[in-house]
Amino acid sequence: MFDISEAQAQKFSKKFSPEFLPKNSYYLHTGERCNKFSFIASGLVRVFAETASKEVTQWIGDAGHFLTDLPSFMFREPARWNIQALSDTTLWTLSYTEYAAFEREFPDWNLFEKRFVAKCFAMMESRIFDFIALSAEERxxxxxxxxxxxxxxxxxxxxxxxxxxxxETLSRIRAKKTS
Incomplete structure (x- = not known):
């Protein structure tokens, strides 16, 4: 996905530290500043916000995905999202300070970062399209x-x-699929 060499991946990975999130613990709370960028090695996390009337789950992350509140992490603003472990979760985490130093240490970091942000944008664009163009059954x-x-x-x-x-709508759709 990011077209980096094995040697680059080895260099990058040495900067990440292991982190364990027990089930139901939080990686981040709304209003905090996100100071870390992680790779999910195993487990499940939920990214969600609480509105006046309900909780809204924005994303469910599993092994092989990166995890952060991107606007909070990149622009140093308060997080919009809560991030909670849905199961025991193992992460490889990079602090904001280490992340900022990557640009100086790794000449190819800007290319990797550009591809990462482009991938995030493409996923968001795809989700928006799905909500506009697809029926609930198709989603x-x-x-x-x-x-x-x-x-x-x-x-x-x-x-x-x-x-x-x-x-209830999800249950009806699932019932149709299994009948």
């Missing part, structure tokens, strides 16, 4: 095709929220 099918394990490991109300539907 469910696309999510299930991409993350089938989530349906066994994540509370369904969180998946429904990611998909922009009520838990």
């Amino acid at each position: 469910y099918a696309r999510y299930f095709a991409s993350f089938p394990n989530h349906f066994n490991e994540v509370p369904l109300q969180y998946i429904a929220s990611v998909l922009g539907m009520t838990p």
Whole structure:
């Protein structure tokens, strides 16, 4: 995805430190400044916000994905999102200070960072398109095709929220698919 060499990956990875989040613990709370950038080695996390009327789950992350509140981390502003472990989760974490030093230490870091931000933007653009152009059934099918394990490991109300539907709508769609 990021087209970096094995040697570059080895250099980058030496700067990351292991971090363990027990189930239900928080990586970040709304209003805090996010001071870390992590890679999920194992486990599941939920990125969500609380509104006056409900919780809104923005994303569920699993092994192989990066984790941070990007605007908070990059622009040093208060976090919009809570980030909570849905299971025992192992991360490889880079502090903001170490992240900032990468630019000086690794000449190719800007290219990696550019690709990472572009990937985040492309994922966001895809989610927006899905909400505008796809039916609830089509959003469910696309999510299930991409993350089938989530349906066994994540509370369904969180998946429904990611998909922009009520838990009842998700249940009806799932019932149709299995009948």
